[in-house]
Amino acid sequence: MSLYSLLGAFEIGLIFALVALGVLISFRILRFPDLTVDGSFPLGGAVAATLIAAGTDPFSATIAATLAGALAGTITGWLNVRLRIMDLLASILMMIALYSINLRIMGRPNVPLITEPTVFTLLKSEALADYVFRPLLLVGVVLVAKLLLDWFFTTQTGLAMRATGSNPRMARAQGVNTGWMILGGMALSNALVGLAGALFAQTQGGADISMGVGTIVIGLAAVIVGESILPSRKLFLATLAVILGAIVYRFFIALALNSDFIGLQAQDLNLVTALLVTVALVLPMIKRRIAGGKGN
């Protein structure tokens, strides 16, 4: 594997680290199985690419994409909290709706960003090559997101949100409006995913309607891989773990796809991801069986 493809994997890994942080909030902290991600990732990309192509400055476009993601998450939360639709189903409904919405936003299946400015071209310094600068900037973005989340989850509101996911009945008895916490958490989670989509579109030369397929599985894979690398109940370690998980996961994917002897091609990506997540999910059970001598 060349340095170039290595840095490429690192770059995409960092973008998916934002997705993984979002998935950590929904799946782990709120315990809300949220598939909205498959729609809010391309939503972020669509909003950012369309705005940039129309001449908006890339920073405003990226912020708009992040807010669009937050809105999508809020609606999923609202379907669940107010309309009492089962969490998983609410998120599937939102994901499906977003497919049409994304097509409407873009007006066509894809919006290329080839000559247009992006947050990366605007900030780029002359001294660094593109493929070095982009990962560096992304490291900064991911680090800021991580530290902000670490801070938020130690605040009064953040603690109430964690309690909502861990023991909603107790949280309510302590005066926490758990419905609002779910809405807020889903907004935060999908805002991160929308941001990731916007950055993905700006590094990969545009937005595409199919760019969201399997996002949730990749995000989950990152969370699971991260948790097995660095198992910890401490939140600032958990956020670090999923970031590492996202990067490591992308390296493995790049390795698998770049090794000719395995014979895998780019279109096998989702299959490999599904297999990897399956293995990661089943491993703890197998470990228990071996350790305990019996299963259940």
Add this chain to the structure above:
Amino acid sequence: MLSAQDLHMTFNAGTPIETRALRGMSLEIPAGQFVTVIGSNGAGKSTLLNAVSGDMAVDRGRIEIDGVDVTRQPVWERAARVARVFQDPMAGTCEDLTIEENMALADLRGGKRGFRHAVRPARREEYRAHLATLGLGLENRIGDRIGLLSGGQRQAVSLLMAALRPSRILLLDEHTAALDPRTAQFVLQLTARIVAEHKLTTMMVTHSMRQALDVGERTVMLHQGKVVLDVAGAERKGLDVRHLLEMFEKVRGEQIDDDALLLG
């Protein structure tokens, strides 16, 4: 002060398994009184408690706490007035959070939650002091996940948490039932101490007639969703478990006679 008037609640109404859990239940608890509630399974003890806490909405009736009508308020809105300890030690605390985080959560019960750090250093010392009174050494484990504690320890912390903020009524839902006898005794003594210290208005639901007479100053017996016995003061002092059982049998017997009359 708690005032529950003519509460009605029916589960699975209109089906073959219809259960009329509360049938015109009324109960007044003046400020500062410690009331114990007993009754057989299905008498409506838990339903009454859940109605007061807001976990279940009554079909009819009115619940006032300190003169404020809370009948239609959701649990989280009542929380400023109601403190609660659950039967299941796992239910009253957040297993994924540390001891101090759990206490910080309870420290803001009914208050406004903003973006300040949840566990403030000055409050941490206060939590430590509270924990030290338990004599379990928990003051040195304040950063441990509460899931690592035993059921009895968690229940003791739950009690401390309930008393961190002022409340108009403390609800105890068979909070010693899931504990071994020695731990249950410890938690019960702790309950009596905390209630006395903070002069809390308290409603304690229990399965144990012994407990019902040993703690508190008034005992209420429920049967078929109504109050059938209400004793306090000298009358209660003279009672022992045997008397209580006799009364219980009498109430039940009369009920059966009624049915026999109806069927006959």
